[in-house]
Amino acid sequence: MSSSYSLLVQSVTGISWKPGPAHGKKPNLYVAIYQDGVEIKRTHTIKREIAPKWDYLANIPDPASSPISLRVFHDSSFPLVPDKHLATLNTSIPALLDQRGSEGDTKVLRLDLIGADGDQKGRPFGTISVRLMKVAEVAAVAIDKVQKAIEGVKLSGTESTLMKIGGILEHSKSTVEDLVSSLRSMTSKLSIIVAIGDELTTIHPYAHIAWKVLTAVYQTVKKQQETDDKLLELVDTMVDVYSFVGDVDFLADKIKGVEDKALAIVKQTVEYRAVRSTWLRADEKIYDLAQTLIKLKDSFEGRLAVQSLFLSAKMLKGVEALEQSDAWKKLNPLAMNAGLRPMCLPGTRRKILDDVTEWVTVPSEAGNILWLSGVAGSGKSTISTTVSESLRELDRLGAFLFFDRTDPSQSDPGAVIRTIAYCLALSNHRIGSVIAAVIHRDSAVINAPIRAQFKTLLLEPLEAVQQHIQGPILIILDALDECGDSDSRAPLLALLCDEFPKLPRFFRLLITSRRQADIIGQFQSRFKEIHLDTEVPSSTEDVELFLRHEMSHIQQQKKLGPEWPGEDNLLTLVQLSGGLFIWASTATKFMNGYRPDERLKILVTQNNAKRFNLDDLYSVALRNSGPWDTDTTFAQDAHAVLACVVLGKVPMTDQTIDMLLYSGTQRSQDVLSYLGCVLEWTPGQEARVLHISFADYLTDPNRSGSYPELRFNICNLEDSHLGNTTAPGLSERVKSMVSPQLSYSCCFGFNHIQETPFDLLVLGSIHSLLLHQFLYWLEVLSILGEMQSATTGLEVAAEYAKNGEDIELQNFITDASIFVAAFASIIAASAPHIYLSALPFSPVRSEIAQRFVPDTIKRKLA
Ligand SMILES: Nc1ncnc2c1ncn2[C@@H]1O[C@H](COP(=O)(O)OP(=O)(O)OP(=O)(O)O)[C@@H](O)[C@H]1O
Numbered sequence: 004m005s006s007s008y009s010l011l012v013q014s015v016t017g018i019s020w021k022p023g024p025a026h027g028k029k030p031n032l033y034v035a036i037y038q039d040g041v042e043i044k045r046t047h048t049i050k051r052e053i054a055p056k057w058d059y060l061a062n063i064p065d066p067a068s069s070p071i072s073l074r075v076f077h078d079s080s081f082p083l084v085p086d087k088h089l090a091t092l093n094t095s096i097p098a099l100l101d102q103r104g105s106e107g108d109t110k111v112l113r114l115d116l117i118g119a120d121g122d123q124k125g126r127p128f129g130t131i132s133v134r135l136m137k138v139a140e141v142a143a144v145a146i147d148k149v150q151k152a153i154e155g156v157k158l159s160g161t162e163s164t165l166m167k168i169g170g171i172l173e174h175s176k177s178t179v180e181d182l183v184s185s186l187r188s189m190t191s192k193l194s195i196i197v198a199i200g201d202e203l204t205t206i207h208p209y210a211h212i213a214w215k216v217l218t219a220v221y222q223t224v225k226k227q228q229e230t231d232d233k234l235l236e237l238v239d240t241m242v243d244v245y246s247f248v249g250d251v252d253f254l255a256d257k258i259k260g261v262e263d264k265a266l267a268i269v270k271q272t273v274e275y276r277a278v279r280s281t282w283l284r285a286d287e288k289i290y291d292l293a294q295t296l297i298k299l300k301d302s303f304e305g306r307l308a309v310q311s312l313f314l315s316a317k318m319l320k321g322v323e324a325l326e327q328s329d330a331w332k333k334l335n336p337l338a339m340n341a342g343l344r345p346m347c348l349p350g351t352r353r354k355i356l357d358d359v360t361e362w363v364t365v366p367s368e369a370g371n372i373l374w375l376s377g378v379a380g381s382g383k384s385t386i387s388t389t390v391s392e393s394l395r396e397l398d399r400l401g402a403f404l405f406f407d408r409t410d411p412s413q414s415d416p417g418a419v420i421r422t423i424a425y426c427l428a429l430s431n432h433r434i435g436s437v438i439a440a441v442i443h444r445d446s447a448v449i450n451a452p453i454r455a456q457f458k459t460l461l462l463e464p465l466e467a468v469q470q471h472i473q474g475p476i477l478i479i480l481d482a483l484d485e486c487g488d489s490d491s492r493a494p495l496l497a498l499l500c501d502e503f504p505k506l507p508r509f510f511r512l513l514i515t516s517r518r519q520a521d522i523i524g525q526f527q528s529r530f531k532e533i534h535l536d537t538e539v540p541s542s543t544e545d546v547e548l549f550l551r552h553e554m555s556h557i558q559q560q561k562k563l564g565p566e567w568p569g570e571d572n573l574l575t576l577v578q579l580s581g582g583l584f585i586w587a588s589t590a591t592k593f594m595n596g597y598r599p600d601e602r603l604k605i606l607v608t609q610n611n612a613k614r615f616n617l618d619d620l621y622s623v624a625l626r627n628s629g630p631w632d633t634d635t636t637f638a639q640d641a642h643a644v645l646a647c648v649v650l651g652k653v654p655m656t657d658q659t660i661d662m663l664l665y666s667g668t669q670r671s672q673d674v675l676s677y678l679g680c681v682l683e684w685t686p687g688q689e690a691r692v693l694h695i696s697f698a699d700y701l702t703d704p705n706r707s708g709s710y711p712e713l714r715f716n717i718c719n720l721e722d723s724h725l726g727n728t729t730a731p732g733l734s735e736r737v738k739s740m741v742s743p744q745l746s747y748s749c750c751f752g753f754n755h756i757q758e759t760p761f762d763l764l765v766l767g768s769i770h771s772l773l774l775h776q777f778l779y780w781l782e783v784l785s786i787l788g789e790m791q792s793a794t795t796g797l798e799v800a801a802e803y804a805k806n807g808e809d810i811e812l813q814n815f816i817t818d819a820s821i822f823v824a825a826f827a828s829i830i831a832a833s834a835p836h837i838y839l840s841a842l843p844f845s846p847v848r849s850e851i852a853q854r855f856v857p858d859t860i861k862r863k864l865a
Contacts, residue, residue, distance in 0.1 A: 017129035090116035327439035336425035377535030380585025402426030405481035537582035646747030654689035753796035818850035
């Protein structure tokens with residue numbers, strides 16, 4: 004390499020041109036370079052230009068002392084008509100070196116051409132300008148150029164992307180082989196990709212990193228070009244792959260297809276970055292990467308789907324994995340299905356997505372755990388899903404766990420290590436083999452304490468395979484604050500702090516959570532934290548982008564006028580949202596219901612001095628989603644159905660809710676269809692809250708309106724002579740005094756207990772409820788017309804007490820069952836008669852009388 008030279012062809016001037024009948028007024032010129040009489044390079048043709056300019060860099064192969072000639076041709080543009088040779092410069096590298104003298108590579112040589120035919124032959128015939136450089140000098144110039152180019156690229160989209168693309172292509176038709184001009188070519192190709200990516204946005208996170216990759220390649224060339232042949236090979240291969248960009252016909256309707264290919268290329272480049280900058284054994288990996296790139300190029304040429312390439316490699320490994328899957332299944336992982344999780348709207352969260360991707364792909368000494376914190380609904384889970392998807396596409400996702408408080412069976416802290424091990428086993432063949440072997444050897448570890456699980460299922464296997472893993476692997480734990488409660492997840496938090504940092508450093512852990520006290524206590528100042536601040540301008544801008552997108556969608560879908568929603572209204576919504584995504588998302592769902600115009604007005608007119616926060620929005624959205632005030636049946640049904648969805652131990656379909664609430668009569672569908680702005684449901688499917696913050700709102704009496712808990716005379720009935728059906732305003736009182744949570748727990752709590760495994764804490768709750776609040780429970784059942792639930796509830800409680808060997812509770816239930824059997828009809832007719840009739844008539848020595856009849860009366864009765 005040290006004796007290699009490059010020739011930069013810059014321009015030709017002074018050519019005289021006689022237009023013939025077949026040519027236009029100006030020639031189509033190109034320069035061909037010959038060494039020892041053999042053509043080795045040529046510039047592209049510049050059409051209809053008498054004094055063309057190029058910026059064409061040609062590498063001159065060894066021996067550099069051989070004769071060189073530069074010949075100027077007119078390109079006939081017709082297949083059967085030969086190009087016309089107009090002029091020539093005969094020279095050699097030593098001669099050119101003499102001519103550039105002490106000024107070196109900066110000197111532009113203006114050299115005379117001689118005529119090539121007719122009477123001009125051998126006579127001066129115009130001038131050619133060239134510069135001669137050593138490759139090392141070229142590298143320096145190129146580095147400078149790429150850095151300037153990088154600085155000059157704007158990643159923000161423009162309307163004229165297509166025009167820009169067209170412009171770049173005009174200049175990228177030449178065949179580039181020289182190393183440095185190749186790198187330059189890649190840079191311009193990448194700018195095309197960035198331009199496409201900006202238009203279609205999905206490429207953005209990769210393109211951003213790919214820019215950095217190319218810079219890194221330049222720097223590596225600068226330092227290592229004399230020694231690192233493998234790198235040079237790789238660069239050649241990359242050039243080859245990037246050359247496809249120049250061949251693409253950029254018709255608007257083909258852009259989507261281009262995007263897929265461009266995305267694949269950029270991803271490979273990112274992969275290079277991950278490998279080159281970190282991750283050991285670089286030479287070996289560079290070789291692999293070069294092979295992959297070659298295959299990638301082949302797959303473009305053969306018009307094969309890129310994915311099939313990756314898939315086939317995976318399938319080979321899959322055969323073996325199948326044999327191991329039995330072992331992995333023993334890990335009994337939490338079921339994770341990210342299918343319906345939302346992703347960031349393209350164009351939002353750019354900076355944070357870049358930062359997180361950068362943190363994953365670039366090693367740092369700052370530790371392998373990143374904590375993304377933020378308030379409810381600020382967008383953490385959406386970011387984590389987007390990151391997981393980018394990394395999955397790069398084959399760098401090890402595990403993505405997301406917790407959900409409304410589904411406790413999927414949020415058990417005790418299952419986290421097993422689930423990570425399972426996901427890692429699936430994601431990587433080598434890790435999978437080691438984990439399978441561990442389980443064969445010691446299957447009891449699956450039920451061991453989580454510290455032992457961590458050591459045996461994660462730390463040791465990952466240490467064992469670290470030699471064979473290049474590049475980072477990301478594990479994501481999303482919504483850690485929803486994983487169990489602060490008590491049950493305490494051991495997991497301690498493990499994350501003490502042990503996870505010991506994992507081989509290419510395992511990166513991204514944790515998202517609200518800033519809850521127990522999590523702050525453990526993580527703050529220990530892990531790198533990115534806090535999603537909703538107050539900063541970038542959050543407001545992102546929410547604005549989202550609102551614009553959603554409102555235009557509603558406008559089209561509901562065929563509203565082109566002015567809708569109006570710029571002022573839109574900006575008011577942005578301001579009301581306070582930079583909180585869940586606010587914006589709930590508001591748009593609310594407006595996308597019946598009469599969006601009215602609903603928009605309801606929201607924007609809330610813009611008074613008081614801040615209209617998420618709770619206010621939930622309250623307004625709920626109030627306006629159905630006939631709560633005019634139809635008491637709707638109000639009661641909606642309460643009960645919401646309670647089922649929010650408090651049910653498992654998600655329920657409309658049929659299950661009907662079975663539970665209305666003995667199978669179809670009623671819940673109607674109610675559910677009104678609640679689309681807060682619930683996710685389609686007929687026959689499970690109903691869920693759209694966002695956990697709605698469940699928080701509904702179950703917190705301080706937020707959704709204060710409801711008293713179980714107590715004497717819960718509905719403040721003044722006249723004990725009136726029955727439940729005749730008491731004035733009873734349904735209104737029930738609505739305001741009995742929270743959905745309470746009514747649901749009273750009616751159906753025992754049904755759920757029946758379905759869950761025995762738990763001492765649950766036994767304690769039953770004990771306390773029945774022994775202290777039994778009569779208040781009956782009061783609620785009476786008011787709600789659900790007295791039959793008392794009998795079934797007591798049966799479940801009796802079984803539980805028996806399993807828990809709680810003799811005191813068993814005795815109480817025996818007596819309570821007699822009490823219910825004797826007085827059920829009286830109590831069902833009138834709640835106050837629990838205290839007026841049933842209690843006084845209970846045998847004075849009975850458990851009920853002993854516990855609930857006041858001592859003064861007991862003494863009199865005795
Ligand atoms: N970048 C985004 N693009 C589009 N929609 C978004 C974006 N970020 C958030 N959203 C919307 O806002 C909702 C709330 O966001 P998300 O669930 O990610 O918040 P969170 O911070 O994880 O909340 P929590 O702490 O309560 O779990 C999402 O369901 C989604 O509809």
